[in-house]
Amino acid sequence: MKKLTTICLLVLTFSTAIAQKKKVAVVTFYANKMVEFNELGAGFDFLLQDILQLRDDPNFNLTPILNTYHDNFFNDYSKEFPFELLPESEVLSNTEYQNFTPKFDVKNYDAANYLMHSNYKYIYEGFMGQANEVAMAKMFADKADGVMFVYVNFAFEKGFGIGSTMTIKMRATTRVALYNKSGEKVFAFYENERSKKTGVMVGGVPVVKPEKILPMCESALEELMGDLRKRIAKIVKKSEVKL
Numbered sequence: 001m002k003k004l005t006t007i008c009l010l011v012l013t014f015s016t017a018i019a020q021k022k023k024v025a026v027v028t029f030y031a032n033k034m035v036e037f038n039e040l041g042a043g044f045d046f047l048l049q050d051i052l053q054l055r056d057d058p059n060f061n062l063t064p065i066l067n068t069y070h071d072n073f074f075n076d077y078s079k080e081f082p083f084e085l086l087p088e089s090e091v092l093s094n095t096e097y098q099n100f101t102p103k104f105d106v107k108n109y110d111a112a113n114y115l116m117h118s119n120y121k122y123i124y125e126g127f128m129g130q131a132n133e134v135a136m137a138k139m140f141a142d143k144a145d146g147v148m149f150v151y152v153n154f155a156f157e158k159g160f161g162i163g164s165t166m167t168i169k170m171r172a173t174t175r176v177a178l179y180n181k182s183g184e185k186v187f188a189f190y191e192n193e194r195s196k197k198t199g200v201m202v203g204g205v206p207v208v209k210p211e212k213i214l215p216m217c218e219s220a221l222e223e224l225m226g227d228l229r230k231r232i233a234k235i236v237k238k239s240e241v242k243l
Contacts, residue, residue, distance in 0.1 A: 134183030
């Protein structure tokens with residue numbers, strides 16, 4: 001009888017621990033289609049027009065790699081968090097969320113800069129983004145203990161060579177930021193990796209064509225995802241205490 005009571009208490013304790021596991025709502029998930037070129041150095045402002053044309057080219061399709069990153073994030077990397085992610089359907093089907101107009105909202109031409117996953121909204125987070133962070137935290141306070149913002153962007157980096165004869169690399173960077181119910185930051189971090197695949201400069205000018213740039217973006221994100229789960233595990237180890 002005593003043994004049975006002990007077992008029941010253990011089951012009850014375990015069940016309570018599961019029931020009390022905190023939840024977090026991911027409120028934005030996107031890729032920035034405007035490939036950055038600041039790392040190439042001064043004198044490359046003329047590339048902006050090429051980058052805009054690349055952004056609008058249907059052949060520069062980042063959807064498959066964004067989908068892969070999203071699926072890995074929710075199905076694999078999320079296992080390292082000391083909390084559960086709220087089912088996406090509870091976020092994306094929320095009428096208040098879909099009708100929300102964030103601070104620094106993007107519309108029309110500028111909206112093309114961002115490739116959203118599924119029906120997520122572009123919601124700015126970070127420097128001067130407190131209004132959005134607090135609004136999202138309050139919006140899901142009845143369902144989640146915090147809200148998370150996730151995005152990935154891409155940037156050119158110089159490779160090997162001298163002068164006008166040089167290779168270029170692509171760097172993929174992801175930012176993951178978590179805020180508690182009050183909209184206070186729990187953690188925010190960047191992780192990045194360079195592509196194995198390279199591009200070239202012709203006469204000192206990068207070749208900005210979808211067939212050249214897309215494989216580099218794919219390679220960079222693949223490298224980033226390679227050990228991202230381990231990196232996340234180290235970074236968020238103490239986050240549950242702050243949530």
